[in-house]
Amino acid sequence: MALFSGNYNYVRDGANQALNRLVAFLEAQGCTVRVYSPTSDTPAFEPAGTLVSLPSFAIPGRGEYRVALGLPDRLKQDIQAFAPDIIHLSAPDPAAHATKKLARRLGVPVVASIHTRFETYFEYYGLGFVRPAIEVLLRRFYAGLDEVFVTSxxxxxxMRAAGIIxxxxAVWSRGVDKLRFNPVRRSPEWRWSLRIADDEPVIGFVGRLVLEKGLDMVAAAAAELKRRGVRHRLLVVGDGPARAHFQALVPDAIFTGFLDGTNLARAYASFDMLLNPSTTETFGNINLEAMASGIPVVAARAGGNESLVSDGATGALVTPGDVAGYADALGGYxxxxxxxxxxxxxxxxAAQAYDWDVINGAVLARYQAVVAAGAA
Known part of the structure; x- marks a missing residue:
């Protein structure tokens, strides 16, 4: 299989970690995978599969992310020599558009996966006027593919209602590492080191600190809790270009910076609840990691949150933008x-049902069905 990714391992996020898990699973099943993606001299983690660098440029104002350019002749030749049975596109960038055309010319089945509400990002940066044009490009990109994978x-x-697909x-869900994320990781000692009292409720936020994660809503909810006199501590795990902006909005919050591995699992289990007001998530890995850690989730009633969080049972779903609604849910907990x-x-x-091998096995089975249909 040939996989095309806009970000395979140069920044760590839920989408590219899911792609790496998929590739590692495929290789464990005897598949050969070649991954084409922009690369960095300082990758966030080691990639699964054979990684081939695509020419790219840094996004202005968000230099940590890169956009893959078109497909040079040398890479077209590389793909033809590799002769994949199927091509998977995971980002609607120029390289993926060019690869889609190449796949059709070569007669190779081509599928795509949607990992985020990319078309909504521009609204967070004062560029909402470009959204209609982006949606037109997305409709063209996802049209005529052999399969489109969504997270729920x-x-x-x-996506169907928006006319994007x-x-x-097909559904490609997500799993959770239940050996890492579980309630036994809770650490009173770690909380004490952050000067958090045993009886002080901790509201956790986890993610890259970028505007589209709903940082302004986190700040507004925390301010409303403070106005109501609700005792709590806001604990923020993550880093990103909007950190200074966010810290100015929540001066009483504790910021740990980026955490990974068992340190991240310890943080989740040491929260008393998770707040996730993002409306751009298509699945919400942080919701599932919090659930596996034994804490309730307060999330926006949008995107993938509704497929994971059961309102009134495993957490609370709040209308996007409803500051009082977030404060009510958090204050109740x-x-x-x-x-x-x-x-x-x-x-x-509920988290026990989300097993990575079962989920990725279903993707492999779908690949095989698509290849068989193409051969027929």
Whole structure:
């Protein structure tokens, strides 16, 4: 298989880690995978598969991300020599558009996966006027493919309703490492080191600190809790270009910076609840990691959050932009430890169903069906 990614390992995020897990699984099943992506001299982690660098340029104002350019002749020849049975496109960039055309010329089945609400990002940076044009480009990109993968059935319906895709997409969900993310990681000692009292409710936020993650809504909810006199601490795990902006909005919050591995798992389990107001998530890996850690999730009623969080059972879903609604949900958990524990226990039970090997095995089975249909 040939996989095309806009960011395979030069920045660590949920989408590229899912792609790396998929490639590692495919190789463990005896598949050969060649990955084409922009690269960096300082990658965030080691890649799975054979990584081939695509020519790219840094996005102005967001230099940590890169856009892959078109497909040079040398890479077209590289693909033809590799002779993949199937091509998977995971970002609608110029290189992927060129690869889609090449695949059709070579008679190779081509599929794509949607990992984020890319078309909505521009609104967070005062560029909302370009969204209609971006949606036109996305419709063209996803048209005529042999398969489109989405992270949940609900998100697929959202994309169909927006006219971005047509037909019934396949679901490529996400799993969670339950050995890493689990309640036994909770550490009173770590909380004490951050000067958090045992009886002080901790609201956790995890993610790259970029505007599209809903940072302004986190700040507004925290300010409303403070105005109401609700005792709490906001604990922020992550880093990114909007950190200074965010810190100015929540001066009382604790910022740990980027955490990974068992340190990240310890942080999740040491929260008392997770706040995720992002409306751009197509699945919400952080929701699942929080559930596996035994804590309730307060999330926006949007995107992939609705496929994971059961309102009133494993957490609370709030209308996007409803500051009072977020404060109500968070304040309820802050004041009721028993409710926190019950919803955290229910989330832990629900998380057990999300197994990476089963999920990626379903993707492999779909690849095989697409290849067989093309051969027929």
């Amino acid at each position: 059935a609900g998100f697929g319906e959202t 047509s037909g019934q997409p 802050c004041s009721d430890a028993g409710r926190r524990a019950a919803h955290g226990k229910a989330g832990l039970a």
